[in-house]
Amino acid sequence: MAVALQVLPRLARAPLRPLLWGGPGARLASGMALAEQARMLFENTIGAVLPGPMMHRALSLDPSSGQLKVRDRSFQLRQNLYLVGFGKAVLGMAAAAEELLGQHLVQGVISVPKGIRAAVECSGKQEMLLKPHSRVQVFEGAEDNLPDRDSLRAALAIRQLAEGLTADDLLLVLISGGGSALLPAPIPPVTLEEKQTLTKLLAARGATIQELNTIRKALSQLKGGGLAQAAYPAQVVSLILSDVVGDPVEVIASGPTVASVHNVQDCLHILNRYGLRAALPRSVKTVLARADSDPHGPHTCGHVLNVIIGSNALALAEARRQAEALGYRAVVLSAAMQGDVKSVATFYGLLARVAGAHLTPPGGAGVSVEEEEQLHEQAAALQLPDLQLKEALEVVKGAQGPICLLAGGEPTVQLQGSGKGGRNQELALRVATELGQRPLGPVDVLFLSGGTDGRDGPTDAAGAWVMPELASQATAEGLDVATFLAHNDTHTFFHRFQGGAHLLYTGLTGTNVMDVHFLFLRPR
Ligand SMILES: Nc1ncnc2c1ncn2[C@@H]1O[C@H](COP(=O)(O)OP(=O)(O)OP(=O)(O)O)[C@@H](O)[C@H]1O
Ligand SMILES: O=C(O)[C@H](O)CO
Incomplete structure (x- = not known):
């Protein structure tokens, strides 16, 4: 960008x-x-389909009882609300969440594209900006829609927030397109650079977003349900603005709050299809081999409500x-x-x-x-x-x-x-x-x-x-x-x-x- x-x-x-x-x-x-x-x-x-109207359609709060309604589900708020987000539309989504639920919000971290706050300010679109002393910390990164050091720092701050939550807390996760690049947390020993290179190669060889994100999930701590797992035992509500045909929650931003159903064989098929299997770095092979023998299996996401709010x-x-x-x-x-x-x-x-x-x-x-x-x-x-x-x-x-x-x-x-x-x-x-x-x-x-x-x-x-x-x-x-x-x-x-x-x-x-x-x- x-x-x-x-x-x-x-x-x-x-x-x-x-x-x-x-x-x-x-x-x-x-x-x-x-x-x-x-x-x-x-x-x-x-x-x-601007973030504000969509958030207002999806959420309602009864101020006297503190009952938050998301579609047909209710959640009790009592200063136990945390917020994380990543994606191109997330600044406006977070601003709307802060306006609606601010009195219950304890802390938040969002990862948004470089330059977005200055641009929003320039346009005078105040409703898409967070309040001056907001409890939401903003990281800008992923220049040119690629994961970078800044988005890595954001991802680690998001993980830290999620890991500190308890069963009394509610984590609101705001997700929109571009979220994959804004939430990189490669599983060691895979490095950010290796993940960047593999993503670029797959995209340049014509991999679909479904294929690309299957690989991203396999190599990430937070994608493919990893974020939901980190937040457990807190309840998790994900509000998702879809940028993928058919609105598949497991694909959009690589489904950080959706259990991944893919196995290592799926990844190897994809890497084979694009002629990348032979040239894989040792670290990637190590992570895939480990996943193959992981006794815990894939993440489970029973504590999560995923809701598409715009499409x-x-x-x-x-x-x-x-x-x-x-x-x-x-x-x-x-x-x-x-x-x-x-x-x-x-x-x-x-x-x-x-x-x-x-x-x-x-x-x-x-x-x-x-x-x-x-x-x-x-x-x-x-x-x-x-x-x-x-x-x-x-x-x-x-x-x-x-x-x-x-x-x-x-x-x-x-x-x-x-x-x-x-x-x-x-x-x-x-x-x-x-x-x-x-x-x-x-x-x-x-x-x-x-x-x-x-x-x-x-x-x-x-x-x-x-x-x-x-x-x-x-x-x-x-x-x-x-x-x-x-x-x-x-x-x-x-x-x-x-x-x-x-x-x-x-x-x-x-x-x-x-x-x-x-x-x-x-x-x-
Ligand atoms: N000179 C060009 N003529 C036509 N299409 C182009 C040209 N240069 C790039 N593109 C296309 O633009 C697309 C990238 O556009 P863009 O940056 O809007 O990304 P995007 O896929 O729309 O991202 P997002 O899903 O986040 O909106 C690619 O599909 C690419 O093929
Ligand atoms: O971030 C991504 O993975 C794409 O924009 C699809 O949601």
């Missing part, structure tokens, strides 16, 4: 704009330009609600959008064409049977477990007015060039190319792709929005879309195209529930 962090100033002041989105405001909003609606929908979607699905549900308030028929297609960005772009291109043809009256572009078949084939190839394509097309067929199709997840980019970009900007530009290939009939189409953390790859933009005319307009400006795509240089493209008007700028938002994709179709 080399670039100075910066938090969205517009979101900071007005995360939600009920006047524009509900009741009488809806009519006003529906007269807005499509691009303005798309940008507002993106900002308001992020507003719904991509939640963001999409809010986006849908707000799109409907704007007068769109809105459908959530999937919160598990994964796969190569090229295949995902082809899918959205076909979807826009098929949906657009269904929306326009006879004499419009018309939908061919082949295209509808291609769309279903492309969808099947993406293997999205929760895809609601048939349902979405039914809604489109029955609709007489504007449609908004919503999805989220994290497609992947196979980097070939050395340009500057991110997966959202690349997806948007590829979708623009697809949309520009054939006429779409009398319907306005806009596609938006944005990262909810406000940072798309190593750029300061969150993503971009496009329309079918983009490619021809770019050509008129002397910009060749295909060349920018070939070099993975989409940020440079969007920066130059129409003076950067198609880029989404939010600054670092202080939350992270992966990416969202919006496809708007508005019959003329």
Whole structure:
């Protein structure tokens, strides 16, 4: 995270704009330009998954009895509350916890990205900062999302706090994406450097987050249930903001409060798959061999309540609600959008064409049977477990007015060039190319792709929005879309195209529930 962090100033002041989105405001909003609606929908979607609102939804305290309610479970607070946390969204989560439960809080330690406090301060987003004499100690570290000395110090302070707890205590654990790098505590003799190298190698060779975190858990004192074990016999409540498709609690931040179900054989398979088994340092082999013969077996986590408080699905549900308030028929297609960005772009291109043809009256572009078949084939190839394509097309067929199709997840980019970009900007530009290939009939189409953390790859933009005319307009400006795509240089493209008007700028938002994709179709 080399670039100075910066938090969205517009979101900071007005995360939600009920006047524009509900009741009488809806009519006003529906007269807005499509691009303005798309940008507002993106900002308001992020507003719904900011740490504060999510914490307030998940927790409630009865001040007279000291009863803390987390979902359907109750816990008795009497100045026995401790707090630890690690992840990109944890500063705001801790601030909300302090505001809600501060009178019972004895001590806390959190591990957050380098520069986050300065960025939050700069943006004036006071509600995401801890109080001046807070009982929560803050460590900043993990520059570039890699474990470092600072995050190691934080992890050791977190372990120490957890180990000092008794059966009368309650430990609140705040977890969000980026937590793995912010909580490194390698099992000796594995060193921080060895863990860093192995993590980097696995990531560079294309290991999935599930595979990467299986290895991290095997080599860590705190991951894979280790933190919960350290806190025993205290009760543990983990509040988790998911940045992994499907919200698997054992994967997010490597599941420090979830018993690991993996064995050494699983690790060896993964290391084999990426050609790393032969080159393993002796220390790693030692730790894996020890785990194999460990008479205690894996950690047990019966004293833990793990709760997902925010996710991509939640963001999409809010986006849908707000799109409907704007007068769109809105459908959530999937919160598990994964796969190569090229295949995902082809899918959205076909979807826009098929949906657009269904929306326009006879004499419009018309939908061919082949295209509808291609769309279903492309969808099947993406293997999205929760895809609601048939349902979405039914809604489109029955609709007489504007449609908004919503999805989220994290497609992947196979980097070939050395340009500057991110997966959202690349997806948007590829979708623009697809949309520009054939006429779409009398319907306005806009596609938006944005990262909810406000940072798309190593750029300061969150993503971009496009329309079918983009490619021809770019050509008129002397910009060749295909060349920018070939070099993975989409940020440079969007920066130059129409003076950067198609880029989404939010600054670092202080939350992270992966990416969202919006496809708007508005019959003329
Ligand atoms: N020039 C580029 N063009 C397209 N994508 C890129 C480019 N450079 C990096 N990327 C992609 O950006 C991704 C990294 O983005 P980012 O820093 O937002 O991490 P992330 O995976 O979103 O992290 P988190 O899960 O914490 O949000 C990688 O998947 C990488 O392939
Ligand atoms: O920290 C991590 O492990 C990733 O962000 C997934 O949660």
